[in-house]
Amino acid sequence: MTEDVENIETEQADENSIPKNRVQFLSFTLGDEEYGVDILCVQEIRSWEPVSRIPNVPSYEKGVVNLRGAIVPIVDLRDRFGLGHLAYTPLTVVVVLQTKTESDQSRVMGVVVDSVSDVIDVDKKTIQDAPNFGTKVSTEFINGLASVKERMVMLLDVNKLLRLESLGIEDEN
Amino acid sequence: MSIDMAQFHQVFFEESFEGLEIMESGLLNLDMGDVDEEAINTIFRAAHSIKGGSGTFGFSAVSDFTHVMETLLDEMRDGRRKVTQVAVDVLLGSVDCLNGMLTAIQNEDEVDDNKVNSYKKELEIELNGEQAEQPSAEISVAETAEPVINGQGWKIAFSPHLDMLKTGNDPVRMFRELSELGDLTVTVDFQGIPSFYDLNPEECHLSWALEIVGTCTLEEITEIFDWVEDDCDFAIQSLLDVADEIDTNESEQKTEVETAVKQDPATLSPSSTPATTPAKAKSEKESTKSKGSSSIRVDTGKIDTLINMVGELVITQSMLSLVGEHFELNRLDQLKNGLSQLERHTRELQESVMKIRMLPISFVFSRFPRLVHDLSTKLDKKIELVLVGENTEVDKTVVELLSDPLVHLVRNSLDHGVEMPADRVAAGKPETGTITLEAYHRGGNIVIEVKDDGKGLNKETLRTKAIEKGLISEDTVLTDKQTYELIFMAGFSTAAELSDISGRGVGMDVVRRNIQSLGGNIEIISELGKGTTIAINLPLTLAILDGQSIAVGDERFIIPLGAIVESINITEDLINRVAGKGETFRLRDEYLPIIRMHSIFNVQTAQAKKLTEGLVVVVDGQGMRCGLFVDDLLGQQQVVIKSLEANYRKVEGVSGATILGDGSVALILDIPGLVRLSNQ
Numbered sequence: 112m113t114e115d116v117e118n119i120e121t122e123q124a125d126e127n128s129i130p131k132n133r134v135q136f137l138s139f140t141l142g143d144e145e146y147g148v149d150i151l152c153v154q155e156i157r158s159w160e161p162v163s164r165i166p167n168v169p170s171y172e173k174g175v176v177n178l179r180g181a182i183v184p185i186v187d188l189r190d191r192f193g194l195g196h197l198a199y200t201p202l203t204v205v206v207v208l209q210t211k212t213e214s215d216q217s218r219v220m221g222v223v224v225d226s227v228s229d230v231i232d233v234d235k236k237t238i239q240d241a242p243n244f245g246t247k248v249s250t251e252f253i254n255g256l257a258s259v260k261e262r263m264v265m266l267l268d269v270n271k272l273l274r275l276e277s278l279g280i281e282d283e284n
Numbered sequence: 285m286s287i288d289m290a291q292f293h294q295v296f297f298e299e300s301f302e303g304l305e306i307m308e309s310g311l312l313n314l315d316m317g318d319v320d321e322e323a324i325n326t327i328f329r330a331a332h333s334i335k336g337g338s339g340t341f342g343f344s345a346v347s348d349f350t351h352v353m354e355t356l357l358d359e360m361r362d363g364r365r366k367v368t369q370v371a372v373d374v375l376l377g378s379v380d381c382l383n384g385m386l387t388a389i390q391n392e393d394e395v396d397d398n399k400v401n402s403y404k405k406e407l408e409i410e411l412n413g414e415q416a417e418q419p420s421a422e423i424s425v426a427e428t429a430e431p432v433i434n435g436q437g438w439k440i441a442f443s444p445h446l447d448m449l450k451t452g453n454d455p456v457r458m459f460r461e462l463s464e465l466g467d468l469t470v471t472v473d474f475q476g477i478p479s480f481y482d483l484n485p486e487e488c489h490l491s492w493a494l495e496i497v498g499t500c501t502l503e504e505i506t507e508i509f510d511w512v513e514d515d516c517d518f519a520i521q522s523l524l525d526v527a528d529e530i531d532t533n534e535s536e537q538k539t540e541v542e543t544a545v546k547q548d549p550a551t552l553s554p555s556s557t558p559a560t561t562p563a564k565a566k567s568e569k570e571s572t573k574s575k576g577s578s579s580i581r582v583d584t585g586k587i588d589t590l591i592n593m594v595g596e597l598v599i600t601q602s603m604l605s606l607v608g609e610h611f612e613l614n615r616l617d618q619l620k621n622g623l624s625q626l627e628r629h630t631r632e633l634q635e636s637v638m639k640i641r642m643l644p645i646s647f648v649f650s651r652f653p654r655l656v657h658d659l660s661t662k663l664d665k666k667i668e669l670v671l672v673g674e675n676t677e678v679d680k681t682v683v684e685l686l687s688d689p690l691v692h693l694v695r696n697s698l699d700h701g702v703e704m705p706a707d708r709v710a711a712g713k714p715e716t717g718t719i720t721l722e723a724y725h726r727g728g729n730i731v732i733e734v735k736d737d738g739k740g741l742n743k744e745t746l747r748t749k750a751i752e753k754g755l756i757s758e759d760t761v762l763t764d765k766q767t768y769e770l771i772f773m774a775g776f777s778t779a780a781e782l783s784d785i786s787g788r789g790v791g792m793d794v795v796r797r798n799i800q801s802l803g804g805n806i807e808i809i810s811e812l813g814k815g816t817t818i819a820i821n822l823p824l825t826l827a828i829l830d831g832q833s834i835a836v837g838d839e840r841f842i843i844p845l846g847a848i849v850e851s852i853n854i855t856e857d858l859i860n861r862v863a864g865k866g867e868t869f870r871l872r873d874e875y876l877p878i879i880r881m882h883s884i885f886n887v888q889t890a891q892a893k894k895l896t897e898g899l900v901v902v903v904d905g906q907g908m909r910c911g912l913f914v915d916d917l918l919g920q921q922q923v924v925i926k927s928l929e930a931n932y933r934k935v936e937g938v939s940g941a942t943i944l945g946d947g948s949v950a951l952i953l954d955i956p957g958l959v960r961l962s963n964q
Contacts, residue, residue, distance in 0.1 A: 161948070161951075163839070163840075163941075163948055163949035163950065163951065164839060165932075165935055165938075165951070166885035166887075166937065166938075166951075167885065167886060167888055167935070167936065167937075168934070168935070169637070169962075174949075175932060175941060175949050176947050176949060177943045177947055177948065179655065180926070180943065181926070181931065182927070182928055182930065182932065182941045182943075182949055183931050184931060184932040185931075201395075215931075218933060219931045220932075225523070252737060268761050268842045
């Protein structure tokens with residue numbers, strides 16, 4: 112009996128501490144691959160709309176849009192990860208991500224993905240480190256791998272994705 | 285009961301600096317011969333509120349210092365002391381000192397004690413010199429003190445202003461309340477009572493020294509005085525603190541009226557700061573630091589307008605949604621009306637929001653009377669400063685960035701422009717020179733003029749000097765305007781010798797650069813022997829720009845209207861190709877490089893590929909002219925500048941972005957950046 116009670120208690124404690132060892136990700140697809148971003152970084156999900164092109168930037172930086180008065184850059188993740196181009200349709204999805212920079216200012220960026228699939232609940236312990244594929248495939252944005260219902264989801268590091276922009280300047284200079 | 289005092293610090297500093305400005309301008313305007321009582325009152329009040337505030341927040345150094353100033357001013361106010369130039373100068377010095385102290389405290393730096401003490405000493409010398417003449421007024425009797433029980437208790441010096449009774453406050457009632465807190469000893473000082481003839485029974489001429497023994501807290505006492513705070517001088521001191529100062533030889537109790545005890549205010553109030561607060565203030569220092577960065581005081585009128593406008597907007601919105609709910613074609617008129625109303629309200633709303641950022645130019649101008657006063661004394665010149673249009677409003681950023689260039693221009697006028705009194709008389713001009721600072725609106729711009737009636741710029745001297753310095757060659761032909769503009773060139777100084785007033789490193793070239801970086805320009809009009817006018821032309825705000833939208837393919841760009849010289853269709857015979865690389869075209873007698881927008885920005889959809897098919901917009905970027913080759917000009921419009929860098933990064937050739945009427949984003953071109961880009 113006493114054991115049972117203890118079990119119940121621990122279960123309850125587990126429930127309360129969900130944020131501690133479980134994280135939620137928004138998963139989306141790019142071609143056949145499935146990626147996930149920390150759901151706390153997702154500001155909103157929009158459909159694709161024409162952007163204003165920015166001259167002389169890498170092709171994956173599609174341009175900027177007006178998001179309720181803020182100028183927000185749009186990055187094509189397919190292009191970014193070298194997955195080939197897919198024509199934009201009204202069903203193409205833009206995930207608007209948000210993060211804080213070191214100077215505590217929030218930065219917003221939209222990423223173009225094929226489709227949003229699910230919100231997944233992942234136990235932190237089960238997240239595997241990103242495998243090293245050598246130099247051929249860039250894994251710098253991948254934080255880890257999680258498997259959900261036999262599918263592998265690559266978890267992206269949003270901060271790195273967004274910081275990419277500032278690195279771009281140094282590269283160009 | 286711990287209120288976060290730090291949140292009020294910013295307000296206190298703002299008010300104090302405002303108070304300092306009032307004191308300064310008041311002091312400068314004091315006429316020695318005929319002193320305006322109200323003017324002194326104003327100065328006194330400003331000093332008083334600084335003292336009060338600093339006491340409240342535990343800045344004891346400031347309140348002590350201000351107290352001495354206040355005492356001096358008080359005597360002037362009562363006519364007990366003559367207003368002398370010396371006294372005014374000492375007070376002016378003290379204002380500076382206070383300013384320094386407050387700035388130091390605000391920035392959490394160390395206060396320069398030596399400086400403070402020397403000013404304080406000066407003030408005290410000024411003060412005591414006077415007091416020595418009327419020693420009779422000083423009957424300093426040792427404090428009446430209840431034997432201290434466990435060291436608990438407070439000593440209060442309470443001197444109501446003359447008009448306190450008129451506000452309905454009755455000291456007796458307050459004392460009754462106080463007596464509930466502990467054992468109360470009341471000692472009245474009726475020294476201030478005038479002769480029976482002059483006595484106005486509605487005025488309060490008494491002051492009191494109170495002592496309360498008991499376990500009450502400071503808050504409890506101040507609460508009682510809350511209502512009269514503005515109508516009296518009062519100071520509280522813990523008996524613990526004064527215990528060692530007091531001879532406990534006299535102990536009288538519960539007498540309503542005592543022997544006359546004239547309390548020298550100078551000895552009592554400096555200790556008015558409760559010893560508890562400084563520590564508290566210190567612990568909250570960190571939180572103030574971030575808050576101190578940027579704030580703006582807005583006229584409540586402006587906010588009211590804004591609230592009104594939002595109200596209107598909400599009404600229009602609900603009206604529109606009503607129309608939309610059951611829309612039939614016969615309600616089209618209603619819809620159109622609603623939309624035009626919406627448009628009007630939105631525009632008004634935008635204008636009033638913009639107005640919030642607007643500050644009167646007097647924020648900059650107000651520092652000049654002092655500057656002119658000090659400099660003219662130093663230079664032995666007689667100068668009158670005239671300020672015109674101080675209420676002209678301009679964007680906060682512009683105001684902040686404008687003050688340094690203006691100081692430089694005014695210094696220049698003082699030093700080089702206006703002549704010595706003797707020279708002026710010899711030239712048949714009034715002995716006193718005039719410098720006018722004028723601000724007014726012209727179109728979407730604000731114009732600020734610094735005008736003097738001095739000797740004017742000598743074209744010949746300028747020319748000779750420029751040749752001497754190798755800035756121009758001897759056969760260069762210059763128009764008047766170009767000649768005057770020589771003074772903006774780096775390394776050019778018209779002063780025969782450098783003084784510490786001008787020639788301090790900030791040259792006119794820096795002034796011009798600053799003004800240009802604000803999107804403005806600077807112009808000189810001068811007449812030899814009559815004077816010089818320097819006019820600064822600035823955009824009203826940095827957030828809105830007059831732009832020309834252009835089309836390149838299916839992309840839209842905005843060119844700042846100020847950068848555009850003209851737009852032309854060019855013909856083949858005007859075009860020259862330079863070694864297969866660059867292209868130039870002839871505009872009258874000038875050859876200008878052509879920047880093809882479609883190739884520099886890689887626009888695939890551009891329609892005009894041949895130079896004769898499109899348009900060339902001649903632009904001026906930091907003195908360099910060039911022609912931008914575009915498909916078409918679309919229209920002029922005011923655009924709101926948005927930062928690209930907030931979420932993205934800097935893009936070469938682009939200074940920002942804006943949102944067009946259809947919600948899409950257009951880039952604002954940065955002409956100097958484009959020129960750099962095309963040179964790569």
